Amino acid sequence: MKINDSRQLFAPGSITPPECPPVIVADGLRTPENVGALIRLAANVGCRRVVLLASGEMKESKIRKTACMAWDYVELLRADVGSLPHLLPAGCRLVAIETAPCATSLYASPLPPNVALVVGSEVHGVSPEVLALCHECRYIPMTGPDTSMNVSQAAAVALFEWVRIHAQNI
Secondary structure (H helix, E strand, O other), rough: OOOHHHHHHHHOOOEEEOOOEEEEEEOOOOOOHHHHHHHHHHHOOOOOOEEEEOOOOOHHHHHHHHHHHHHHOOEEEEHHHHHHHOOOOOOOOEEEEEOOOEEEEEOOOOOOOOOEEEEOOOOOOOOOOHHOOOOOOEEOOOOOOOOOOOOOHHHHHHHHHHHHHHHHHO
16 A cells, blocks of 8 residues: 555544553564664554663664654663663553463453553563563464564554554544
8 A cells, every 4th residue: 555545544633542552662672674663663553662672782774764754753762671660651561472381362352551562582582581570471373384473563463453452433
């Protein structure tokens, strides 16, 4: 779909943005393009903040290039795990999107309205240290032979499930 076509279908104001949008927490990402994709995704659903935990050095220019104009709308914070609770809105529930043994299906029950969705590194997923901070863990059911998903794809599935449940006028 071309940008102009989508603007006619989904004009600003046609969907009521959430009062308390989700926060995206990315644990241990190594690829600037994935960080940029998360920022762009965040802007798609009205998120105002992406928190980057324990990530290596990345060229900001690569992040910005992938994020496109979303860079101007979404705050990117680099933080350590210990400061994470202080970077979230009051009452925010941390929900890991991960294939951990304790995980339940993303669709088993509604995601909380005040949520920070946690996604993990491209290789190792959400670290045990961050997983221990999470209130719950959800997995994305997959029916095909490949049960691995790019971090931005997994975040998109979870975020748009949150939008489906909590956004008004969709």
